[in-house]
Each structure stands twice: as C-alpha cells, then as structure tokens.
Amino acid sequence: MVDIKAISGFPEFLPAEQIVFGQVCEIIRAGFERFGFSPIETPAVERKEILTAKGDFGREIYGLSRLGDEGEDTTDTDLALHFDLTMPLARYVAMHRDKLTFPFRRYQIQKVWRGERAQAGRYREFYQCDIDVVGRGELSVLNDAEIPSVIYHIFREMQIGQFVIRINNRKIVEGYLDHLEIPQASFFDVMRVVDKLDRVGRGQVADELTRKFALKDEIIKEILKIVSVKSSDMAVLNELEAMKVNETFAKGVAELRAVMDCIRLFNVPTDYLQVDLGVVRDLSYYTGTIYETTLTNYSEVGSICSGGRYDGLAGFFAEEALPGVGISIGLTRLVMRLIQAGILKVGAATVAPILVTMINQQEAARYLKVGSLLREAGVPTEVYFGSVSLSEQLRYAHRKGFRIAVIIGKAEIADNNVKLRNLKTGDEVICAEDEVVQQVQRIIA
Amino acid sequence: MVDIKAISGFPEFLPAEQIVFGQVCEIIRAGFERFGFSPIETPAVERKEILTAKGDFGREIYGLSRLGDEGEDTTDTDLALHFDLTMPLARYVAMHRDKLTFPFRRYQIQKVWRGERAQAGRYREFYQCDIDVVGRGELSVLNDAEIPSVIYHIFREMQIGQFVIRINNRKIVEGYLDHLEIPQASFFDVMRVVDKLDRVGRGQVADELTRKFALKDEIIKEILKIVSVKSSDMAVLNELEAMKVNETFAKGVAELRAVMDCIRLFNVPTDYLQVDLGVVRDLSYYTGTIYETTLTNYSEVGSICSGGRYDGLAGFFAEEALPGVGISIGLTRLVMRLIQAGILKVGAATVAPILVTMINQQEAARYLKVGSLLREAGVPTEVYFGSVSLSEQLRYAHRKGFRIAVIIGKAEIADNNVKLRNLKTGDEVICAEDEVVQQVQRIIA
Numbered sequence: 004m005v006d007i008k009a010i011s012g013f014p015e016f017l018p019a020e021q022i023v024f025g026q027v028c029e030i031i032r033a034g035f036e037r038f039g040f041s042p043i044e045t046p047a048v049e050r051k052e053i054l055t056a057k058g059d060f061g062r063e064i065y066g067l068s069r070l071g072d073e074g075e076d077t078t079d080t081d082l083a084l085h086f087d088l089t090m091p092l093a094r095y096v097a098m099h100r101d102k103l104t105f106p107f108r109r110y111q112i113q114k115v116w117r118g119e120r121a122q123a124g125r126y127r128e129f130y131q132c133d134i135d136v137v138g139r140g141e142l143s144v145l146n147d148a149e150i151p152s153v154i155y156h157i158f159r160e161m162q163i164g165q166f167v168i169r170i171n172n173r174k175i176v177e178g179y180l181d182h183l184e185i186p187q188a189s190f191f192d193v194m195r196v197v198d199k200l201d202r203v204g205r206g207q208v209a210d211e212l213t214r215k216f217a218l219k220d221e222i223i224k225e226i227l228k229i230v231s232v233k234s235s236d237m238a239v240l241n242e243l244e245a246m247k248v249n250e251t252f253a254k255g256v257a258e259l260r261a262v263m264d265c266i267r268l269f270n271v272p273t274d275y276l277q278v279d280l281g282v283v284r285d286l287s288y289y290t291g292t293i294y295e296t297t298l299t300n301y302s303e304v305g306s307i308c309s310g311g312r313y314d315g316l317a318g319f320f321a322e323e324a325l326p327g328v329g330i331s332i333g334l335t336r337l338v339m340r341l342i343q344a345g346i347l348k349v350g351a352a353t354v355a356p357i358l359v360t361m362i363n364q365q366e367a368a369r370y371l372k373v374g375s376l377l378r379e380a381g382v383p384t385e386v387y388f389g390s391v392s393l394s395e396q397l398r399y400a401h402r403k404g405f406r407i408a409v410i411i412g413k414a415e416i417a418d419n420n421v422k423l424r425n426l427k428t429g430d431e432v433i434c435a436e437d438e439v440v441q442q443v444q445r446i447i448a
Numbered sequence: 449m450v451d452i453k454a455i456s457g458f459p460e461f462l463p464a465e466q467i468v469f470g471q472v473c474e475i476i477r478a479g480f481e482r483f484g485f486s487p488i489e490t491p492a493v494e495r496k497e498i499l500t501a502k503g504d505f506g507r508e509i510y511g512l513s514r515l516g517d518e519g520e521d522t523t524d525t526d527l528a529l530h531f532d533l534t535m536p537l538a539r540y541v542a543m544h545r546d547k548l549t550f551p552f553r554r555y556q557i558q559k560v561w562r563g564e565r566a567q568a569g570r571y572r573e574f575y576q577c578d579i580d581v582v583g584r585g586e587l588s589v590l591n592d593a594e595i596p597s598v599i600y601h602i603f604r605e606m607q608i609g610q611f612v613i614r615i616n617n618r619k620i621v622e623g624y625l626d627h628l629e630i631p632q633a634s635f636f637d638v639m640r641v642v643d644k645l646d647r648v649g650r651g652q653v654a655d656e657l658t659r660k661f662a663l664k665d666e667i668i669k670e671i672l673k674i675v676s677v678k679s680s681d682m683a684v685l686n687e688l689e690a691m692k693v694n695e696t697f698a699k700g701v702a703e704l705r706a707v708m709d710c711i712r713l714f715n716v717p718t719d720y721l722q723v724d725l726g727v728v729r730d731l732s733y734y735t736g737t738i739y740e741t742t743l744t745n746y747s748e749v750g751s752i753c754s755g756g757r758y759d760g761l762a763g764f765f766a767e768e769a770l771p772g773v774g775i776s777i778g779l780t781r782l783v784m785r786l787i788q789a790g791i792l793k794v795g796a797a798t799v800a801p802i803l804v805t806m807i808n809q810q811e812a813a814r815y816l817k818v819g820s821l822l823r824e825a826g827v828p829t830e831v832y833f834g835s836v837s838l839s840e841q842l843r844y845a846h847r848k849g850f851r852i853a854v855i856i857g858k859a860e861i862a863d864n865n866v867k868l869r870n871l872k873t874g875d876e877v878i879c880a881e882d883e884v885v886q887q888v889q890r891i892i893a
Contacts, residue, residue, distance in 0.1 A: 004764070004766075006497070007539055009543070010491065010495065010527065013491035015491055016489065017548070018486040018487065018488055018548075021487045021489060022486065036799045037828045038800075038829075039799075039803075039831075041798050042466045042467060042799070043461065043462075043463055045460050046459070048458050048573060050455065053452065056450045063514055067512065067529070067563075068510070068512075069508055069510060069511070070509045070528065097452055099462060102462055103463075104847045106833065106834060116493075118515070138834070141834075143809075149833070269816060269820075270820065319449070320449065320450055320452045353486050354487070355481065355483075368713045371713050371715075378483070383482045383484055386484075388590040388594070389588055
C-alpha cells in the first residue's frame with residue numbers, strides 16, 4: 004500500500020470548495036475581459052536562465068529533471084517551473100513582439116510554484132491572476148491608473164467588504180534612501196526589510212536594519228518616518244511636493260500625483276484608495292508605481308493583490324524599451340482565507356441542480372430521457388445509476404446539495420408523469436413528463 | 449541578453465489562438481457540467497511513489513528539485529509532476545474517500561507533463577480534460593455507457609464533423625491472447641505493440657511481434673485477425689458471442705454487449721459508435737471497457753479522446769474496491785491539430801468587441817465615461833491610452849480585430865455625441881453619448 008499523506012504547501016480542494024474557487028476565478032476572468040485584456044498562457048516551464056535573469060534567487064525555484072527508466076535523473080536540467088507570471092510575460096513579449104499588437108494588454112490565470120520551506124499559510128503551488136499592459140517605446144500613465152480601477156470593480160463584484168488599494172512610487176523611497184546617503188547597492192535589501200513593517204512591527208524592522216546595514220538610529224527613524232506616510236486624503240501629495248529632497252524623490256512624487264489624478268477619472272471612490280509610502284514590495288523589478296490591496300475588516304487575510312510598473316524587465320530579453328505595468332491576485336491564498344473567514348460560503352458539491360433518481364433499472368430509458376430533456380434545455384442534470392433504494396438515492400442528493408430530485412415510480416410510469424421533490428422545502432409536484440422542463444425552471448426561479 | 453528561443457514540446461499560443469483554445473475548453477467544461485460532473489483540481493505535483501505505483505515507467509516523469517541559493521539542487525527530491533490525471537484521481541479518491549459522496553463524478557481540466565524526447569507533434573506539457581466516475585464497492589455499467597454520450601454531445605457542439613467513438617473490452621483481447629498460449633506476463637507488452645497498428649501498419653507490427661516475442665507467423669496472423677475486427681453494425685457482437693474461446697473472452701464480450709446495449713438508451717446515433725477490437729490502449733491500468741475517438745475525415749489528427757474502465761487502480765492507495773471509468777480529451781493536441789486542419793478558425797486577438805479611441809487626452813474623462821457605460825451594460829470594452837494619431841489607433845483596432853471603434857472628435861464633443869464605426873463594413877453612425885449602449889448592441893446583434 005502506497006502512503007498517501009498530503010504534501011505540505013500543495014493545496015487541493017474538495018468539490019464544494021472547488022466550485023467556490025471556480026466562481027471567484029470566473030468573476031476575475033470576466034472582469035479582466037470586460038476591460039479588454041486578452042488571455043494568454045505561458046508554459047509552466049521556462050529555462051532557468053530566463054527565470055533568474057533578474058538575479059532574484061530569494062524566491063526559490065523548482066528545477067526539473069527527467070526520471071530515466073532506472074528512476075535516475077538524466078537530462079533536461081536547464082528547465083524550471085515559473086515562480087510568477089511576470090518574468091514569463093517579459094520573455095513572451097520579447098519573443099513574440101513582432102506578432103503582437105502594442106500596447107499589449109493581456110491577462111493570465113495560471114499556477115506558479117515556489118520552493119519555499121513549508122509553513123502555515125505559505126503555498127508552494129498556487130494560482131496567480133495577472134493583468135499587465137506592455138508598451139513598445141512608451142506607456143501612458145493612464146495604464147497605471149486603469150489597473151486599480153479594474154481591481155476595484157472585480158473586488159466589488161466579489162462582495163468581500165471594504166478594501167483599500169494602497170499606491171506608492173518606488174522612486175520616492177529610493178530618492179529618500181539616497182538622500183539619507185544609504186548606498187544604492189543596498190536599496191533593494193533595505194526595502195525588503197522595510198516591506199515587513201506591517202507584519203513584524205517597527206521594533207523588529209529597526210533591529211534588522213541596525214544589524215544588517217549598521218545604520219544609525221537617526222537614519223532608521225527617518226526611514227521609518229517616510230515609509231509610515233499614508234493617507235486617503237490627496238493633500239498628502241501637497242506635503243510631499245513641498246519636501247525638497249532630491250530629483251529622484253521629486254520625480255516619484257510627480258509620477259504618483261499623475262497616477263492619482265488619473266485614477267479619479269475612472270470613478271473609483273476615494274475611500275478605496277490610499278497613498279501609502281510603506282508599500283515597497285519585495286520584488287526588485289519595479290521602477291515606478293507600486294500597488295498593494297488589503298481588506299479593511301480582515302487584516303489577517305493580508306495583501307490580496309499587488310503589482311506595479313517595471314520599465315526595464317523585458318530589457319533582459321530584447322534590445323528595445325518594453326515598459327510594463329500590472330497587478331497580480333494571489334487567488335489560492337485569497338479563496339482559502341475568504342473561506343476561513345466565512346466571507347465566502349461553501350455550498351453544494353455539484354454544479355447540477357437536478358438529480359434524476361432511478362427506481363427501476365428496467366425502465367432506464369425513461370429516466371435517461373428526462374435527463375436529456377433537462378440538459379437540452381440547458382439545465383445541468385445528473386441521472387443516478389447505482390442500484391440502491393430510493394431513500395439512499397435521496398440521501399446522496401442531500402449530501403451533494405442538489406436542489407430538486409426527480410422521482411419516477413410505478414404510479415408515475417403508469418401515467419407518464421414525473422414527480423419533482425424540492426429538496427430544501429420537501430414540497431413535491433407531479434407533472435407530465437413533457438412539462439418537466441417548465442416545472443423545473445419554475446422551481447429554480 | 450538572455451537567449452529566448454522556444455523550448456521544444458512546451459507550446460504556447462498567441463492571443464487569437466488562445467481565445468479559440470478558451471472557447472473549446474469552455475464547450476468541454478460546460479458539457480461536463482451539463483452531465484453533473486463536479487470540478488476538482490489536484491496539485492501538479494505528487495510524490496514519485498504515487499505516480500509510479502502502477503509501475504508504468506514507460507511514460508517519462510519530470511522530477512522536481514529545489515534550486516538552492518547557489519543554484520544547486522537540494523531537497524524535495526521525492527516530488528514529481530503528474531503525467532496524467534488518472535493516477536492523481538485514484539490518490540485523491542483514496543485520500544478523501546470519507547468526505548466524498550459515491551459514486552464520485554468529477555471532471556478535471558489541467559496540464560500534465562511528460563518527459564518525452566522531443567519530436568514533431570509530441571508535447572511535453574499539455575492539457576487533459578477528464579471525466580471519471582468512481583464507485584465504492586461496485587459501479588453500474590450505465591456509467592461505461594454514459595461516458596461516450598457525454599463525448600458525443602461535446603464533439604457535436606464543437607462542430608468538428610463526423611467522428612467515431614471506438615469501443616472495446618480489454619478482456620476480449622486478453623482472453624484471446626491466453627487462448628493463443630501467449631504467457632500472461634507478456635499480455636501488456638504485446639498489446640503495446642498491437643496498439644501501434646493504425647499508425648505503423650500490419651507489416652511493422654508483425655515484425656515487432658516476431659522480434660520481441662518470437663511468435664510464430666500463425667499466431668501473429670491470429671492476433672492481427674482478432675484486433676482487426678471492427679464494425680458499427682452490432683451484429684458483430686453475435687459473431688463474437690458465437691466464438692467459443694474461453695471464459696475471459698466470453699466475459700469481455702458480455703460486458704461489451706451490455707455497454708453497447710446501454711449506449712443506445714442515451715440516443716447516440718449508431719454511426720458515431722463502433723465496436724473495434726483494435727482499441728487496446730497503451731496503459732496497463734484498464735481492466736474492461738476501452739474507448740478511443742477519431743475524426744472520420746481527418747485521420748491525421750489521430751485519437752482525440754480515450755479512456756476506459758479501471759477496477760483496481762485505487763487499490764494501490766486504499767484497502768477497498770474503488771472501481772472507476774473515465775475518458776480524457778487531449779485538449780492541447782486537439783486544438784493545435786484542428787487549427788492546422790482549418791476546422792477551427794482563428795479570429796480576433798481580443799475578446800472585447802469595442803475600442804474607444806482617444807483623440808484628445810485632455811478630454812480623457814469623456815472617453816473613459818463611454819468605456820464605463822459600455823462595460824456596465826456588459827459589453828467588454830477597451831479604451832486606447834497611447835498618444836498617437838487616430839489613424840494609428842484605427843490600425844491597432846483592425847489588427848486586434850475589434851468590431852466597432854468609438855470615435856469622439858471635436859464635433860462630437862461639442863454636441864455631446866459619439867461616432868461608432870463598424871470596422872468590418874466601414875459604416876458610421878453618430879448618436880448621443882447616452883445612447884451609445886443601445887447603438888452598440890444594435891450593431892453587434
């Protein structure tokens with residue numbers, strides 16, 4: 004007997020949860036398409052040198068090797084599973100750029116893999132739902148502004164309560180770190196520490212900054228001050244504009260102002276938006292706008308969606324400017340947490356509302372015909388095939404969560420009728436076989 | 449600059465092709481749900497011992513290894529990518545059997561990976577779309593009969609012309625091989641050779657049987673005779689019943705008769721069905737019914753869907769009988785071949801029918817408002833953000849395949865109007881901004 008224990012970090016759902024997952028996924032997909040993003044998929048597998056082009060080895064990557072007939076590793080050792088959908092997009096755009104139309108707007112809903120150490124809530128395999136716009140040469144700031152409006156509409160439709168899309172510009176923090184005379188080579192590592200502020204608190208971040216970079220207390224105070232700036236009142240931009248720091252800082256503030264001004268044109272209510280200089284993201288490829296989204300009443304769910312602007316990413320793969328901006332929803336984690344928090348309700352284990360029970364297998368054709376009538380009318384329908392008692396079939400119907408059981412016993416057969424039992428109320432109606440579709444549609448409606 | 453050449457066997461689509469792929473996938477998904485199959489997904493990753501429980505090392509498996517910070521392989525070496533969805537289903541059912549409702553009917557649409565040597569038309573990463581029914585204890589033959597009817601309805605809806613679902617029972621061929629005194633240990637290997645009959649012809653199969661198993665010419669002739677039996681006329685079953693071979697053979701014929709009799713109840717036209725003793729499948733886990741489906745007018749497309757009954761598969765993972773029957777559509781190959789054969793037409797590179805062009809960025813709010821009106825009415829709409837000439841924006845619209853361009857120039861702004869250009873006919877209409885939704889819906893319809 005082979006051991007079948009679950010593999011930590013590789014989640015799987017039972018059918019009822021999978022149905023909820025599918026519904027959320029469908030809201031996202033339809034939302035992306037409504038804004039005119041086109042679907043693509045890239046292979047799960049890329050060359051290692053593509054995935055590591057940016058030098059990000061922080062996130063651990065799963066490499067592939069082919070098991071030979073002897074169970075030994077053999078060739079194909081230059082391949083690995085993608086850890087996000089942004090590096091593959093950059094490769095895809097560079098590779099197919101002469102066949103694509105720019106600005107290239109695409110969405111991508113796929114699994115990604117990260118070889119992290121197992122710990123609660125960390126997944127090694129999970130879905131990301133990404134939208135990105137990639138330009139050839141230049142890319143209007145209107146794109147940076149449209150992304151949050153797509154996210155706003157999608158999360159509104161999911162009915163997951165109040166949320167805030169927090170927006171920053173990386174140049175602001177970089178300008179400020181430069182102003183504090185922190186060496187440029189350390190910017191990214193300092194930001195990685197600062198990125199943990201919400202999770203671990205000021206004390207621990209300060210300790211880590213002291214230990215890793217030997218920064219003076221005053222400098223750390225200054226860093227923590229700037230990354231603590233956050234407000235839904237756009238007056239905060241006036242204050243930032245008034246600060247004379249340096250050119251990079253001023254450029255970042257100007258870009259942020261342009262993005263926030265444009266977002267208003269998309270009619271996203273201001274209380275769903277926040278300027279937050281603490282949003283620094285732990286990925287090194289962002290160069291301008293950065294986004295992070297959090298649920299107001301469920302802070303334990305953490306960031307549900309994040310992204311930003313990357314002007315140089317495709318530069319590893321093509322000798323021309325292909326600036327991009329995008330955002331990613333971490334779907335697996337989002338659905339898991341929303342189910343745990345009770346925001347998403349898990350219901351039936353079937354997508355079909357109707358179960359046709361089968362009392363008499365000799366009359367199988369009759370039961371199958373009713374199934375066909377309902378399916379042809381667009382009503383998903385299962386016909387029960389096991390030779391067990393009606394009460395056991397009804398138990399099956401209740402466990403799976405069907406809404407209506409069709410019952411055809413001796414009396415019904417004699418009169419060419421069918422009986423419909425509403426499994427929630429217990430109400431029953433008897434109708435002629437050829438009226439089954441209307442009756443079912445009436446009960447469902 | 450990092451080299452970005454494609455990886456052989458790992459296909460990816462351009463957006464217009466991806467949209468077609470998505471449409472086909474949606475027909476399959478909806479078809480599966482119409483028959484009351486519930487969705488599940490299993491991780492792409494399983495323990496190697498799960499995947500190799502059946503001992504099938506013929507299909508090569510990709511193992512995983514985590515790249516450490518030094519780019520070296522480290523732990524997690526017991527994990528591998530699944531090569532089909534049937535072994536993972538057996539594991540899933542055994543693992544969750546106390547939380548599932550039996551008979552367990554599920555569909556699963558996911559990528560699988562096979563570490564095959566690269567060759568034309570062989571994919572190392574591809575989608576499979578599976579339905580299976582797994583019983584606890586016993587499983588009615590009605591399930592074996594329903595599977596082809598699901599397939600029939602789905603392929604009809606795809607409008608891919610005439611096709612034939614070829615059905616066999618493995619016991620027939622096994623019984624016959626036994627009758628020919630071929631040792632039982634060689635059954636599977638002999639069937640693997642015979643499985644190539646359609647592709648390589650009688651001569652090559654005969655040669656291989658001689659070489660590998662030292663079979664006499666007479667025996668080979670007998671084998672080729674039995675596996676060449678095929679007919680859409682069910683009278684063929686009478687002939688098989690009349691043959692006195694042995695108990696296994698007779699059992700296989702009786703099971704096949706039961707399945708074919710039941711299929712009639714599902715109203716699948718007989719010319720879509722064929723008894724074909726040449727369908728032996730190269731997987732060792734099938735124990736009864738076997739299916740294979742081919743397009744009548746496009747034999748070069750090969751088998752588009754196959755599967756069968758496996759009574760013992762979950763036995764590797766659970767100490768109880770969990771018999772199953774199912775079928776799998778090789779979606780990636782199917783779509784690729786149907787596009788190549790011209791059966792599926794590749795159209796627009798966008799799912800949105802409408803592009804709102806933007807002549808005057810100062811008036812961005814106006815263009816965005818029109819976009820919002822259309823989206824709120826359920827019409828996917830893209831707003832163009834680049835600052836290029838109208839003619840260049842229209843070129844973009846034509847290249848991506850939008851149906852209507854919304855144009856708002858000086859005159860339209862002055863009168864609060866919008867101009868709609870039908871991009872196929874070139875016809876234009878001017879209407880009030882607040883009538884844009886009705887006008888667009890009229891043109892699209």
